Amino acid sequence: MKHYEHVERVRLLVVDDDPPIADLVATVARYEGWDAVTANSGEEALRRAGEFDPDIVVLDLMLPDLDGFGVLDRLRASGTMVPVVFLTARDGVADRVAGLTRGGDDYLVKPFAVEELMARLRTVLRRSAGPAFQRSVLQVADLTMDEDTREVRRGDKLLTLTPTEYEVLRYLMRKSPTVLTKAQILDHVWEYGFGGRSNVVELVVSRLRRKLDGIDDGSVPLIHTVRGVGYVVRQVTE
Amino acid sequence: MKHYEHVERVRLLVVDDDPPIADLVATVARYEGWDAVTANSGEEALRRAGEFDPDIVVLDLMLPDLDGFGVLDRLRASGTMVPVVFLTARDGVADRVAGLTRGGDDYLVKPFAVEELMARLRTVLRRSAGPAFQRSVLQVADLTMDEDTREVRRGDKLLTLTPTEYEVLRYLMRKSPTVLTKAQILDHVWEYGFGGRSNVVELVVSRLRRKLDGIDDGSVPLIHTVRGVGYVVRQVTE
DNA sequence: TGACAGCTGTCGTTTTGCTGTCGGTTAACT
DNA sequence: AGTTAACCGACAGCAAAACGACAGCTGTCA
Numbered sequence: 106m107k108h109y110e111h112v113e114r115v116r117l118l119v120v121d122d123d124p125p126i127a128d129l130v131a132t133v134a135r136y137e138g139w140d141a142v143t144a145n146s147g148e149e150a151l152r153r154a155g156e157f158d159p160d161i162v163v164l165d166l167m168l169p170d171l172d173g174f175g176v177l178d179r180l181r182a183s184g185t186m187v188p189v190v191f192l193t194a195r196d197g198v199a200d201r202v203a204g205l206t207r208g209g210d211d212y213l214v215k216p217f218a219v220e221e222l223m224a225r226l227r228t229v230l231r232r233s234a235g236p237a238f239q240r241s242v243l244q245v246a247d248l249t250m251d252e253d254t255r256e257v258r259r260g261d262k263l264l265t266l267t268p269t270e271y272e273v274l275r276y277l278m279r280k281s282p283t284v285l286t287k288a289q290i291l292d293h294v295w296e297y298g299f300g301g302r303s304n305v306v307e308l309v310v311s312r313l314r315r316k317l318d319g320i321d322d323g324s325v326p327l328i329h330t331v332r333g334v335g336y337v338v339r340q341v342t343e
Numbered sequence: 344m345k346h347y348e349h350v351e352r353v354r355l356l357v358v359d360d361d362p363p364i365a366d367l368v369a370t371v372a373r374y375e376g377w378d379a380v381t382a383n384s385g386e387e388a389l390r391r392a393g394e395f396d397p398d399i400v401v402l403d404l405m406l407p408d409l410d411g412f413g414v415l416d417r418l419r420a421s422g423t424m425v426p427v428v429f430l431t432a433r434d435g436v437a438d439r440v441a442g443l444t445r446g447g448d449d450y451l452v453k454p455f456a457v458e459e460l461m462a463r464l465r466t467v468l469r470r471s472a473g474p475a476f477q478r479s480v481l482q483v484a485d486l487t488m489d490e491d492t493r494e495v496r497r498g499d500k501l502l503t504l505t506p507t508e509y510e511v512l513r514y515l516m517r518k519s520p521t522v523l524t525k526a527q528i529l530d531h532v533w534e535y536g537f538g539g540r541s542n543v544v545e546l547v548v549s550r551l552r553r554k555l556d557g558i559d560d561g562s563v564p565l566i567h568t569v570r571g572v573g574y575v576v577r578q579v580t581e
Numbered sequence: 582t583g584a585c586a587g588c589t590g591t592c593g594t595t596t597t598g599c600t601g602t603c604g605g606t607t608a609a610c611t
Numbered sequence: 612a613g614t615t616a617a618c619c620g621a622c623a624g625c626a627a628a629a630c631g632a633c634a635g636c637t638g639t640c641a
Contacts, residue, residue: 181362210370232374254520254577257568263580267599268571304617305601311619331607333618505588542628543590550628570598570627 111188115139118148118159148169160261165192188229216296243278246340259317273309284331353377354395358388371457385409403430424473454534481516483579497555511547520577522569
């Protein structure tokens with residue numbers, strides 16, 4: 106079984122009848138260094154899956170021809186065990202997907218946040234990657250984030266973060282020591298199509314600071330403002 | 344005989360003529376770090392058993408060609424003592440199965456809950472691992488659960504849990520300190536195909552809390568809500 | 582067979598606490 | 612010193628979670 110992170114590039118198939126959405130996901134994945142192809146219908150998905158032999162599939166349930174479950178069934182019938190993450194509309198009627206019971210590996214409700222989707226894909230890949238799948242722990246200086254348990258610690262102090270704070274911090278830590286603009290953070294962490302061009306990012310950063318940089322005066326700040334540009338998490342060596 | 348937990352991955356063969364069910368079981372087993380393969384007919388099962396040399400088999404009784412008993416006979420005839428857990432329809436042949444489950448074998452009625460099946464598989468494996476099989480006791484802080492006796496204690500206070508409460512708590516303890524979503528809990532602890540978009544999980548957690556966190560004012564809560572995400576059992580350090 | 586008891590899930594109300602908006606204040610750069 | 616960006620307190624709307632009350636179901640016992 107392939108080792109997804111170091112041996113070769115992850116191959117992702119994105120299936121969504123809405124081209125902008127499929128492209129959005131594919132673009133972000135490529136930006137992460139993955140190979141991504143898209144399909145906009147069930148038949149096309151099956152064709153692509155055959156040619157492309159993906160390592161993982163993102164599959165919208167609502168498709169013009171064959172629906173998502175049908176695609177999954179036919180994929181399985183053709184013998185592939187490729188992991189699948191479903192996408193489903195918010196209030197589609199009886200679609201409490203119970204991803205598990207339908208043979209999917211995970212699922213996400215639309216509209217989703219891009220980082221959330223990528224995180225789930227990484228998790229699923231890690232799990233299916235074979236025997237020695239280890240925890241995913243992000244670390245910057247004495248700040249650690251365990252993506253499996255959601256434990257975030259500054260030193261050994263356990264922090265309690267809200268979902269939004271957690272997502273913003275994860276994105277900052279994952280990209281550390283890169284500076285991220287507020288627009289990037291907004292685009293990755295908030296659901297696509299989020300209206301409020303407001304100062305939410307500033308606000309969440311402010312709250313994060315209070316929780317993780319304001320612990321006691323002995324600790325050095327890790328979240329830094331780059332005025333006119335954005336934010337970055339890094340340890341400043343004097 | 345192989346030691347299932349540390350030496351190497353458990354090898355599981357799932358035999359069910361309904362592919363989604365077989366895949367469901369295989370997927371969950373893989374999440375646990377097992378190797379799993381599926382078969383959808385009796386003949387295929389025998390073939391796979393030959394190639395794959397499983398440590399344990401999940402075997403549906405209702406199969407298109409050879410039925411479960413037939414498969415078992417031919418497995419045994421070929422000399423393997425691999426333990427088998429049967430699946431049977433609700434009002435089918437439960438009695439006959441019970442008679443057949445000698446040794447370490449076991450059976451389960453469909454539709455089953457995934458965690459229940461996994462628990463039985465673990466038990467059967469533990470028993471077949473040899474004479475020196477030890478108790479399985481889960482522990483988080485001063486909360487203990489003995490999976491053999493079903494005794495659950497907070498400190499030395501013995502708790503009386505209903506079956507559902509017990510299953511939910513076991514799943515939470517087994518995955519501790521990971522945060523589990525309500526959907527995950529629902530998917531694992533309730534029978535597959537459980538319809539409800541309801542708040543059963545919240546309710547059971549609420550009842551669990553009253554029993555194990557509300558004992559006396561000296562005790563710290565162990566079940567925590569992670570708002571917007573799910574629940575977790577863990578001891579909060581400091 | 583009928584009464585009872587305990588378990589489970591539904592409904593609906595209350596409570597909690599997350600999230601984003603507003604706007605005054607502070608800090609940085611020129 | 613003026614200008615602009617960032618910070619953050621206060622607040623309100625709202626969605627998630629908690630939980631009491633109740634009803635259906637099942638298994639038990641007389």
